[in-house]
Amino acid sequence: MEQLSLFTQEVNMNAPLASRLRPRSLDDYIGQEHLVGKGKVLQNLLEKDMLCSMIFWGPPGVGKTTLARIIARMTQASFVDFSAVTSGIKEIKDVMRQAELDRMSGKRTIVFVDEIHRFNKAQQDAFLPYVEKGSIILIGATTENPSFEINSALLSRCKVFVLKALSCKDIEKLLGHALTDKRGLGNYTIHIEERLLKAIAVFANGDARTALNTLDMAVLNGQIEADGSITVQEEILEQCTGKKMLLYDRNGEEHYNLISALHKSMRNSDPDAAIYWLARMLEAGEDPLYVARRLIRFASEDVGMADSQALQVTVAAYQACHFNGMPECNVNLSHAVVYLSMAPKSNALYTGYNRAKADAEKMLTEPVPLQIRNGVTGLMQELHYGEGYQYAHDTKEKLTDMKCLPDSLEGREYYVPTDQGMEREVKERLGRVKEFKKSASVCENGQADNE
Numbered sequence: 001m002e003q004l005s006l007f008t009q010e011v012n013m014n015a016p017l018a019s020r021l022r023p024r025s026l027d028d029y030i031g032q033e034h035l036v037g038k039g040k041v042l043q044n045l046l047e048k049d050m051l052c053s054m055i056f057w058g059p060p061g062v063g064k065t066t067l068a069r070i071i072a073r074m075t076q077a078s079f080v081d082f083s084a085v086t087s088g089i090k091e092i093k094d095v096m097r098q099a100e101l102d103r104m105s106g107k108r109t110i111v112f113v114d115e116i117h118r119f120n121k122a123q124q125d126a127f128l129p130y131v132e133k134g135s136i137i138l139i140g141a142t143t144e145n146p147s148f149e150i151n152s153a154l155l156s157r158c159k160v161f162v163l164k165a166l167s168c169k170d171i172e173k174l175l176g177h178a179l180t181d182k183r184g185l186g187n188y189t190i191h192i193e194e195r196l197l198k199a200i201a202v203f204a205n206g207d208a209r210t211a212l213n214t215l216d217m218a219v220l221n222g223q224i225e226a227d228g229s230i231t232v233q234e235e236i237l238e239q240c241t242g243k244k245m246l247l248y249d250r251n252g253e254e255h256y257n258l259i260s261a262l263h264k265s266m267r268n269s270d271p272d273a274a275i276y277w278l279a280r281m282l283e284a285g286e287d288p289l290y291v292a293r294r295l296i297r298f299a300s301e302d303v304g305m306a307d308s309q310a311l312q313v314t315v316a317a318y319q320a321c322h323f324n325g326m327p328e329c330n331v332n333l334s335h336a337v338v339y340l341s342m343a344p345k346s347n348a349l350y351t352g353y354n355r356a357k358a359d360a361e362k363m364l365t366e367p368v369p370l371q372i373r374n375g376v377t378g379l380m381q382e383l384h385y386g387e388g389y390q391y392a393h394d395t396k397e398k399l400t401d402m403k404c405l406p407d408s409l410e411g412r413e414y415y416v417p418t419d420q421g422m423e424r425e426v427k428e429r430l431g432r433v434k435e436f437k438k439s440a441s442v443c444e445n446g447q448a449d450n451e
Helices: 039-047 064-075 087-104 120-131 168-180 193-202 208-220 234-241 253-267 269-281 288-304 309-324 330-342 349-362 378-382 423-450
Strands: 002-004 054-057 078-082 109-114 137-142 161-162
Touching: 002 423, 039 064, 039 269, 054 064, 064 078, 064 109, 087 109, 087 120, 087 269, 087 330, 109 330, 137 208, 161 168, 168 193, 168 208, 193 208, 253 269, 253 330, 269 288, 269 330, 288 309, 288 423, 309 330
Parallel strands: 054 137, 054 161, 078 109, 109 137
Antiparallel strands: 002 078
């Protein structure tokens, strides 16, 4: 536990680069525009001085601690920095007593608890009465879901703000600032290619601290030229990161080329190629959740009813990526990629929807047939809503010949199943259903003619 003065301008140049460059105001803060951008919720709370206890939930290195310090600076509050790893009940109570005394003299205390999820129930409960009385403004930071890791009583008295991983552009901006700011590396002349800065941004995977530490290490090991400048070469950066610079722009052409290669390899039932393209993306720093989302789409677009289990496998892989993160989730994605590669293929759902979409766009005002409208009021019933509706469960076959498409689309077929995998059974059943409806319709028409 540490009580800090936030208002000194001194910078310890021996401190890590990330610490030296810690922003002092929201103007210098990079990322989290959804919270601190102009007109956004946290910005408004600070401008109106309506600060409340809060929890910052987000991955490492996205600015949770920095944001807490900026808030303390903006509100001129006393700032107490707790570590859930080293602080116990006694330290908490000592600080709470001092905070209560400060409150009576008109001074606010912000208590920042890093990794608050590591505090046990008793330690979290020790904060509760002081949060309730307003003796302290509690700001907790956690990488874990607060709903599971923080006592419900304490959580209900805090506003939860979700911080997002920084984008590559955010981190590139941060790295550029580090190279020019005198608190950082601005006192040196450093030569480093823009593509290598992008490589560091991708390697950091949304973590500003990792990005700055990597840049610092690369500069320290860079080649010192005759004029005293420092050149950072690709080989040095690869040594610092422990990996090849398989960089590609997540928003550029190579990004789409690689995901296309993965899709087409799976569609062509080539698991070896599919795993290779998966590895190319993940090792270059691609977001595994992006890959998982594309696999979920593939499961319905290219496998579909031929193996409905494919959708469950890919959704499970997405959840596994959430639980494990990189690099552990690479095998979960490999599991899904191989499953999709070897699954029977059908694009009947994809083509069926596109046919229906084309008709729907041309006929957006086509009325719903009266028999399948919901006649919930007397007026609707007078207008024949629901009249002629046939409840399938009342029949032996659980089928009726009731028409559900508009008259103008009668007989239109959108879903045309294939003979692949389990879809063969669906095709056979759909054939029987259509034959039943056709026969039932013929019988009804015959009866009507006789009458």
